[in-house]
Amino acid sequence: MTSTASAPGLDDAEAAARLARDGPNELPRPPRRSVARRVVTQLTDPLVLVLLVVATVTTAIGDHTDTAVVLLVVLGNTTVGVIQEIRADRSVEALDRLGAARARVRRGGSVRTVPAREVVPGDVLVVGAGDVLAADGTVAWGESLQLDEAAITGESLPVEAHRPGTAVLSGSVVTRGRGEVVVEATGPASAMGRIAEGLVRTRSRRTPLQRQLAVLGRRLALVTVVLCAVVFVLGLARGESPVLMLVAAMSLAVAAVPESLPIVVTLGLALGARRMAARNAVARSLPAVETLGAVTLLATDKTGTLTEGRLRVAETWTDREHDLDELVRAAVLCNDAPADPGGDASSPGTDPLETALVDWAREQGVDVTEVRRRHPRRGALPFDALRRRMTTWHDDGTGGVLAAGKGAPETVLPPPGVSARADRARAWADDAAGRGLRVLVVVTGHRRAEPAAGDAEQDLDLVGVVALQDLPRPAARGALDGCRRAGIRPVVLTGDHPGTAATVAGQVGLVGHGEPVRVATVDEDDDHPDDHPDDHPDRHPDRLLDADVVARCRPERKLELVAGWQARGEVVAMTGDGVNDGPALRRADIGVAMGRRGTEVARQAADLVLADDDLNTVVAAVDEGRRIHTNVRRFLAYALAGGLAEVLVMLAGPVIGVALPLLPAQILWINLLTHGLPGVAFGTEPSEPGAMAAPPRRPGASVLAGGLWLAVLLVGATVAALTVAALVLVGEPDPRSVAFLTLGLGQLGVAVGLRARRPPRTTRAPGPDWLLIAVAGAVVAQLAAVTVPPLTTLLRTTTPTPTGLAAAIAGAVLAGLVARWIARPRVAEKESS
Numbered sequence: 001m002t003s004t005a006s007a008p009g010l011d012d013a014e015a016a017a018r019l020a021r022d023g024p025n026e027l028p029r030p031p032r033r034s035v036a037r038r039v040v041t042q043l044t045d046p047l048v049l050v051l052l053v054v055a056t057v058t059t060a061i062g063d064h065t066d067t068a069v070v071l072l073v074v075l076g077n078t079t080v081g082v083i084q085e086i087r088a089d090r091s092v093e094a095l096d097r098l099g100a101a102r103a104r105v106r107r108g109g110s111v112r113t114v115p116a117r118e119v120v121p122g123d124v125l126v127v128g129a130g131d132v133l134a135a136d137g138t139v140a141w142g143e144s145l146q147l148d149e150a151a152i153t154g155e156s157l158p159v160e161a162h163r164p165g166t167a168v169l170s171g172s173v174v175t176r177g178r179g180e181v182v183v184e185a186t187g188p189a190s191a192m193g194r195i196a197e198g199l200v201r202t203r204s205r206r207t208p209l210q211r212q213l214a215v216l217g218r219r220l221a222l223v224t225v226v227l228c229a230v231v232f233v234l235g236l237a238r239g240e241s242p243v244l245m246l247v248a249a250m251s252l253a254v255a256a257v258p259e260s261l262p263i264v265v266t267l268g269l270a271l272g273a274r275r276m277a278a279r280n281a282v283a284r285s286l287p288a289v290e291t292l293g294a295v296t297l298l299a300t301d302k303t304g305t306l307t308e309g310r311l312r313v314a315e316t317w318t319d320r321e322h323d324l325d326e327l328v329r330a331a332v333l334c335n336d337a338p339a340d341p342g343g344d345a346s347s348p349g350t351d352p353l354e355t356a357l358v359d360w361a362r363e364q365g366v367d368v369t370e371v372r373r374r375h376p377r378r379g380a381l382p383f384d385a386l387r388r389r390m391t392t393w394h395d396d397g398t399g400g401v402l403a404a405g406k407g408a409p410e411t412v413l414p415p416p417g418v419s420a421r422a423d424r425a426r427a428w429a430d431d432a433a434g435r436g437l438r439v440l441v442v443v444t445g446h447r448r449a450e451p452a453a454g455d456a457e458q459d460l461d462l463v464g465v466v467a468l469q470d471l472p473r474p475a476a477r478g479a480l481d482g483c484r485r486a487g488i489r490p491v492v493l494t495g496d497h498p499g500t501a502a503t504v505a506g507q508v509g510l511v512g513h514g515e516p517v518r519v520a521t522v523d524e525d526d527d528h529p530d531d532h533p534d535d536h537p538d539r540h541p542d543r544l545l546d547a548d549v550v551a552r553c554r555p556e557r558k559l560e561l562v563a564g565w566q567a568r569g570e571v572v573a574m575t576g577d578g579v580n581d582g583p584a585l586r587r588a589d590i591g592v593a594m595g596r597r598g599t600e601v602a603r604q605a606a607d608l609v610l611a612d613d614d615l616n617t618v619v620a621a622v623d624e625g626r627r628i629h630t631n632v633r634r635f636l637a638y639a640l641a642g643g644l645a646e647v648l649v650m651l652a653g654p655v656i657g658v659a660l661p662l663l664p665a666q667i668l669w670i671n672l673l674t675h676g677l678p679g680v681a682f683g684t685e686p687s688e689p690g691a692m693a694a695p696p697r698r699p700g701a702s703v704l705a706g707g708l709w710l711a712v713l714l715v716g717a718t719v720a721a722l723t724v725a726a727l728v729l730v731g732e733p734d735p736r737s738v739a740f741l742t743l744g745l746g747q748l749g750v751a752v753g754l755r756a757r758r759p760p761r762t763t764r765a766p767g768p769d770w771l772l773i774a775v776a777g778a779v780v781a782q783l784a785a786v787t788v789p790p791l792t793t794l795l796r797t798t799t800p801t802p803t804g805l806a807a808a809i810a811g812a813v814l815a816g817l818v819a820r821w822i823a824r825p826r827v828a829e830k831e832s833s
């Protein structure tokens, strides 16, 4: 089953030449949208179309100043829209690059990891368990090489591929063994490329929040249009000219509809994803960024996540003479790790447990290469997580066959009570597991002839037990603490022994101080690997779903548990890197893979890749996710309160005897000013102190939940009342200009009032306060609108008296204070109320 004939591979110059000639190994992408196309999309937005109608009307009646203002607004909106869109797209592309597939190739005599897109025909791919083939090719050599081609051919049974010359397809997953593949076809010419052809990859997958906002936006638009119609009718009743009222009503509609909601969310998510990447958390999609903030349960694996993942033999048990020699010999024979000292332990397909056994044998003075040469392997039943054991058979040197096996105690030892000796070994193993060690029972047997695969594991003789140590990771403790504080329940899912798992869980502080670790072990009776999790939603024993540690948990079981938690309403993040973890990672709301240690198949199934393999990074990513959600609520409160204030002022006008409290151009100006810069700047607000000490938001809750909509009504009404007061009470020669100033400054006051609470100055992270900068810019523009020609001409304003100015400023301050008292606590409080 083995044949080794390493292909030499290409040199760098040749690889570069071929890359230039054959093109990158990636699926054809839809071409980037040109700026011209983006502008056209912006201009065909229904609200812009309304504005263009307004412009036509004003031109027709010879009102050229209003036409100029409308066109200015269209220009401003389009520019801001296009720039926001391009920024969001760039961020998404950068994410794509960070999360891109990788491949190991032999180039210029050494093996290195390159982006999969740089693989060219003639390259030699070096693959091991957990890799995803980056291109089509033929096997140069393979050792127990087995592939899962389900993604390409739909064939669900793994295929053997160790024979040289076997044709293999891109997108296949290496489920076992290792080998090398000479690349023949890449990119569109490969199997993956042929499948992808015809499928246009669209980027338009919207996140739940974006969908929620789209619905909200449509409803608000409807209400606004109705209210604008009322404004129109009231104006007519007051004797205003129909044309003027039509223009006013349309402008009001444009201003009050929060049309920028979706793009502000996209931009917020994209910015958030960039900040996450800076904290080593690569989100592979925008929906993931959003979901992260809502995570309620974190299911983690053990080895390499809670522990260092560097195993070392710590103790052994034998009870007969010569058994120690036999133990060492069996441990290196029933073993796929390379024999050479300093062999690359992290090389693909090498199990750190097996490497630890080889290292241990070498420390015992055993020449591993020599042992393996004396006993060439004849056959094997490889290890898999399902059977939890492995058996190989070899020439015994005297014409017979030597079988060697190792595995978990309960799969290798006879049941309790059958053999006193086996019971002693089991007791020792349980004790070692209770001290956090990973245990492995070793057995051997002598045969006259090669066994049939079916009975290779019959009648093997107990040799001894090996206990391996894997130190807990110090960093894990902080991460688990952080989870619990943030209301996220951490759970360990492991294939390991319950004793080992419980002890390690205790060592890293999985549960709070003094609490017992609730351990549940999956029974064979619980296992129905062929069923689909959704077929039996009630078949997840609560015993397993309630546990802190689920031991002896096979990958299929992980999938069922994730589904079971989700049925209980949890939002599940799950870490995993096993070859078979893909489906569970995909099923989880947030699949998490390790960037360094993890397998390629896990990376590609994951929503979040941790560049530093540190569980703390998940907590940091959740923090970012929550911050983004809070900032969306912040922006929403601001935009809706502003729109509401504008509508209320226009409705109140006729009632108090002012037919048209604000001119169309003035409404549009305020809209441009308040939504342009400050709107985007909300995305840069920091997370509030204590954000990670609050429970997660309720999954599926409205984005306005927690009384935020009520706060919007109150703040909107306040700004409107202040504006109306300025209109009637100040006694200015030109009350409209004061009202215009008050409405604009009032909304900006609300923006400042909604700013995130900051931690004490000393701990504050440096960085510009974009929201304040944006508001300051807008304040200057708004003051200019009533002082500087030609703006005053265009907007038909006059400079208010000092009293009027003071009144407007006082109104803005008051509006800000009301927003701070009423709306800000509800923004951050989340939906816990």
Ligand SMILES: Nc1ncnc2c1ncn2[C@@H]1O[C@H](COP(=O)(O)OP(=O)(O)OP(=O)(O)O)[C@@H](O)[C@H]1O
Residues within 6 Å of the ligand: 301, 302, 303, 304, 351, 353, 354, 383, 384, 385, 388, 389, 390, 406, 407, 408, 409, 438, 439, 440, 493, 494, 495, 496, 497, 553, 578
């Ligand atoms: N190479 C191997 N050969 C034989 N038995 C093994 C081998 N590796 C692991 N085992 C046995 O199978 C059990 C399950 O191991 P497995 O690697 O599937 O656990 P896991 O789910 O990956 O654990 P973790 O959560 O710690 O990562 C181990 O406790 C051990 O007894």
